[in-house]
Amino acid sequence: MSTITTNDVQNLAHLSNIQLSNEEAAALTSDIENILAYVDMLGELDTTGVEPTYQVNDLKNVFRDDIVDQGGVSRADLLAIAPESLDSQVKVPKVL
Amino acid sequence: MITISEIHDRILSGESTARAEVEAAFERAEQASGYHALLSLTKERAYERADEIDLRIKNGEDAGPLAGVPFVVKDNYLAFGAPTTAASRILEDFMAPLQATVVEKLERAGAICIGKSNLDAFAHGGSTENSAFGVTNNAHDMTKVAGGSSGGSAVVTALSVVPFALGTDTGGSIRQPASFNGIYGYKPTYGMASRYGVVAMASSTDTMGCFANTAADTEQVMGLMAGKDSKDHTTLDNYFAPLTNAPVALKIGLINDSMTEDVDPEVRARTNEYVERLRAAGHAVDMVDLPMSKYALAMYYIIVPAEVTSNLARYDGVRYGLRANGVKTLSELYGLSRDQGFMPENKRRIMIGSYVLSSGFYDAYFQQASKARTLLINEYNKLFSEYDVLLSPTAPTPAFGIGENVDDPIKMYLADIMTVPPSLAGLPAINVPAGMSAQGLPIGVQLIAAAKKDALLFALAKQMEEN
Numbered sequence: 001m002s003t004i005t006t007n008d009v010q011n012l013a014h015l016s017n018i019q020l021s022n023e024e025a026a027a028l029t030s031d032i033e034n035i036l037a038y039v040d041m042l043g044e045l046d047t048t049g050v051e052p053t054y055q056v057n058d059l060k061n062v063f064r065d066d067i068v069d070q071g072g073v074s075r076a077d078l079l080a081i082a083p084e085s086l087d088s089q090v091k092v093p094k095v096l
Numbered sequence: 097m098i099t100i101s102e103i104h105d106r107i108l109s110g111e112s113t114a115r116a117e118v119e120a121a122f123e124r125a126e127q128a129s130g131y132h133a134l135l136s137l138t139k140e141r142a143y144e145r146a147d148e149i150d151l152r153i154k155n156g157e158d159a160g161p162l163a164g165v166p167f168v169v170k171d172n173y174l175a176f177g178a179p180t181t182a183a184s185r186i187l188e189d190f191m192a193p194l195q196a197t198v199v200e201k202l203e204r205a206g207a208i209c210i211g212k213s214n215l216d217a218f219a220h221g222g223s224t225e226n227s228a229f230g231v232t233n234n235a236h237d238m239t240k241v242a243g244g245s246s247g248g249s250a251v252v253t254a255l256s257v258v259p260f261a262l263g264t265d266t267g268g269s270i271r272q273p274a275s276f277n278g279i280y281g282y283k284p285t286y287g288m289a290s291r292y293g294v295v296a297m298a299s300s301t302d303t304m305g306c307f308a309n310t311a312a313d314t315e316q317v318m319g320l321m322a323g324k325d326s327k328d329h330t331t332l333d334n335y336f337a338p339l340t341n342a343p344v345a346l347k348i349g350l351i352n353d354s355m356t357e358d359v360d361p362e363v364r365a366r367t368n369e370y371v372e373r374l375r376a377a378g379h380a381v382d383m384v385d386l387p388m389s390k391y392a393l394a395m396y397y398i399i400v401p402a403e404v405t406s407n408l409a410r411y412d413g414v415r416y417g418l419r420a421n422g423v424k425t426l427s428e429l430y431g432l433s434r435d436q437g438f439m440p441e442n443k444r445r446i447m448i449g450s451y452v453l454s455s456g457f458y459d460a461y462f463q464q465a466s467k468a469r470t471l472l473i474n475e476y477n478k479l480f481s482e483y484d485v486l487l488s489p490t491a492p493t494p495a496f497g498i499g500e501n502v503d504d505p506i507k508m509y510l511a512d513i514m515t516v517p518p519s520l521a522g523l524p525a526i527n528v529p530a531g532m533s534a535q536g537l538p539i540g541v542q543l544i545a546a547a548k549k550d551a552l553l554f555a556l557a558k559q560m561e562e563n
Contacts, residue, residue: 009447012447012450012451013443013447015447015450015454016405016434016443016446016447016449016450017409017412017427017430017431017434018431018434018435018438018443018446018447019428019431019432019434019435020435020443021435024435024440024443027440028440028443028444028447031444031505032444032447032448032451034505034506035397035444035448035505035506036448036451038393038394038397038506038509039394039395039397039398039461039465040394041391041394042391042394042395042398042461042464042465042468043460043464045391045464045467045468045471047464047467047468047471050467050468050470050471051467051470052463052466052467052469052470053466053467053469053470053473054300054466055300055330056286056300056473056520056521056522056547057286057287057330057332057522057547059329059330062329064326071194071327072194073193073194077193078193078415078416080193081190081191081193081415081416082414082415082416083413083414083416083417083418083419084419090414090415092414092426092429093423093424093425093426093428093429094425094426095425095426
């Protein structure tokens, strides 16, 4: 069984782009450890030679013509729901 | 109990109007407000649409098979007239720029959306207690949970605020609350109805379905929702055609693994009574084994978080939704917006997803679960080579108390133990009301069919409703 530390949880939070407080991370640690302990039962199964299933209705890739379809939604509609915009662009804080 | 046909008939006969029906639905919603099943009402738009429909009827035009019939959508469906919050802070003020394909289809059929219902945030949960905007109460007992994640839609249907409501079902989120509130709840074959315009949770099991008070209403709504959508490439060509005759001498398998000592005795008793009713209707019922079902929940809580972590990556505070205040850098913007915008259960699932997909754990978790999923599907295929329909309780207990399971995620997950296996296999399944507990809480049974055999489930549910 996997042991999960609060440090591991902070690492997962970092991978998930969630800035957790230490209290939150501590609270999530035992939950995550218990859930992982529960799903560990799959280790009992012999799956040698079994093909994995990722999708259940046998989809094939579908190509369409390279024509822009805005789906009835305009640039202005999308900018209107952005938290901040400037000159027809979504505005964000500086990256570096 | 309100049905689609009674409202529709009143409007077409001139006894009532779409506007009067919408007004009456808003009054019922007001009376039911103590249950906290609705997050918003779409009054302005609903009245506008009602007047359009009344005008069409007055002019002798065809206003559609659901003309003037009010309905509610779960608040993870993009729909006009109110924000689409997914019951989360991160989408609290999100005004959708488009509508879900199935909402558009129902509107074209004349139905009128009057409001949006509560859910576990992002449909993560089985009780509607994980909503950022408060808990929904069970329609039969205010101290019990509504079930979830589509709890609000189940409760407004059970209270007859509206004759039908839409939900989403990824692992039981329609069937389980339908069972807890004593109504029909339908999860279609994976690919029967478009998911376009609905907040994605786990793409390999997400399905769009509905709640209604009768089997016939459930079938009618699903028939209108079915069909291929070029905007959702997982949709199948429309195969759905209602059966005209009642089914005769079906072979039905009662799943042994769902009737163990762990299951509430009253749930087992109502299920056994339902078996006797099936037999009295001329069907044969045998006990059958589905040994992989005991691993289904473990598969589900690997596969679903893996898909959740990817689907919820888009909520980053940049293009829409909540953006944390006072951030100085982009990474702080992502991290704080997501911390403030998601509920603890959302974070748990996102982080477990990151774990099971991370290098070093991918083979042991995600890959192993995906292989186990194949073994489960093989068992279903074998059973469906011999049986027409499978039967189990829908949930291991009647509705539990509010607050009872909130501190124990595993215990909460176990409420979905009966509904998760068909979801992993993409099979159609329906909750059918099957009586009450001594305490007065509804108990439901789940009928499951092979993929694309949706029509058989409705035919059987309708037949049993009459018997």
